Amino acid sequence: MTNTVLTAENISYLDQLSESSFELKKGFTTLMGPSGSGKSTCAMLLVGALKLSSGKVSYLSDTGTTSLNIYPETNSWVKKIQLESAQNRRVKRHIIRYCGYVAQTPELPRGMTVKDYIYNVRTAAGNKLDVRYLDWLLNKLGIAKNMDKIAASQSGGEQQRTAVAFALANKPSLFIADEPNASLDTKSGKEVLELTRSLADNGMSVLWITHTPEHQDYADNKLYAENGVVYE
Numbered sequence: 001m002t003n004t005v006l007t008a009e010n011i012s013y014l015d016q017l018s019e020s021s022f023e024l025k026k027g028f029t030t031l032m033g034p035s036g037s038g039k040s041t042c043a044m045l046l047v048g049a050l051k052l053s054s055g056k057v058s059y060l061s062d063t064g065t066t067s068l069n070i071y072p073e074t075n076s077w078v079k080k081i082q083l084e085s086a087q088n089r090r091v092k093r094h095i096i097r098y099c100g101y102v103a104q105t106p107e108l109p110r111g112m113t114v115k116d117y118i119y120n121v122r123t124a125a126g127n128k129l130d131v132r133y134l135d136w137l138l139n140k141l142g143i144a145k146n147m148d149k150i151a152a153s154q155s156g157g158e159q160q161r162t163a164v165a166f167a168l169a170n171k172p173s174l175f176i177a178d179e180p181n182a183s184l185d186t187k188s189g190k191e192v193l194e195l196t197r198s199l200a201d202n203g204m205s206v207l208w209i210t211h212t213p214e215h216q217d218y219a220d221n222k223l224y225a226e227n228g229v230v231y232e
Contacts, residue, residue: 002064005174005205006046008230011055016041019055020230024174024207025221028200031209032216033225039209040104042230043178045070046207047101048091059094068094097127100167100175104182104209108151108159115147118166127170134169140195141165142188156183164192168199175199176207193218 003026010019017038024046033039044050046057048070057070070091095101109117118138123129138144141161146154151162160183167175177196181189193208197218200206207223208215216222224231 001062002060004060004064006057006059008042008046009056009058011042011045011057012053013041013045013050014053016228017045017230018228021055022223022230022232024205024223026205027220028197028206028208028218029221029223030216030219031207031223031225031230032211032213033230034211037225038228038230039211039225040178042225043101043176043207043209044103047095047099047176048088049101059098067098097170098173100170100172102160102163102167102175102177102180104178106159106163108154108162110150110152112151113147114143114149114151114154114162117151117162118169122166122169129169130171133171134165137165137168141192157185157188160184161188161192172204174205174207176209178209179211180208181210181212 005024005026007023009021011017012019020038020042031039031042041050045052052070052072054072058066059068061067068090118134119129135144141164143158143161143165146158146162152159154162160180164177164180167177175196180192184192193215196206196208200220208219
């Protein structure tokens with residue numbers, strides 16, 4: 001058994017993130033740093049939402065073997081077509097199956113109800129949802145009453161909590177949350193933080209991105225970002 005969820009080796013992205021190396025451990029990890037320090041860029045690289053300029057991200061299984069590698073783009077157009085499309089498919093499948101990701105400002109689909117967004121989209125890739133768990137989760141997040149509302153028509157805080165519910169719906173092995181409290185009031189923000197901490201206590205790995213020092217009180221492990229570099 002390994003205590004490491006993923007490793008980042010000299011990863012970078014344009015001028016937004018310089019070469020950064022770190023290990024993400026199991027449990028609740030905070031990534032803390034000021035605005036503009038590279039935190040969000042790092043998160044998007046880890047989930048394949050941005051393409052690496054250099055380096056490598058490796059996801060590890062419980063036995064310590066590599067379950068997924070994410071590499072930079074190649075300069076060859078032939079290889080770009082042949083290899084990167086295959087890598088993109090692998091990354092997408094892995095992230096959908098094993099990871100939950102909440103962006104700092106999530107964009108919910110227009111014209112889709114909360115219920116359709118969470119239940120239908122989350123099961124489209126073959127994921128099976130635990131209905132009892134999901135009912136519990138929706139009630140904990142205070143959006144169970146909103147199932148028939150258009151997701152994007154909710155208040156900013158409700159949209160944020162809906163995005164959290166979507167990310168957590170299939171009990172991901174890893175939850176990456178990029179300042180999920182940004183549009184929440186103090187009470188709701190603390191509730192989401194404590195909910196996430198409880199999920200980490202029950203086996204889910206969490207990367208909680210923040211610029212709030214008090215959030216580190218919840219952490220088992222700590223990462224830092226400064227001047228475009230993420231480090232342990």
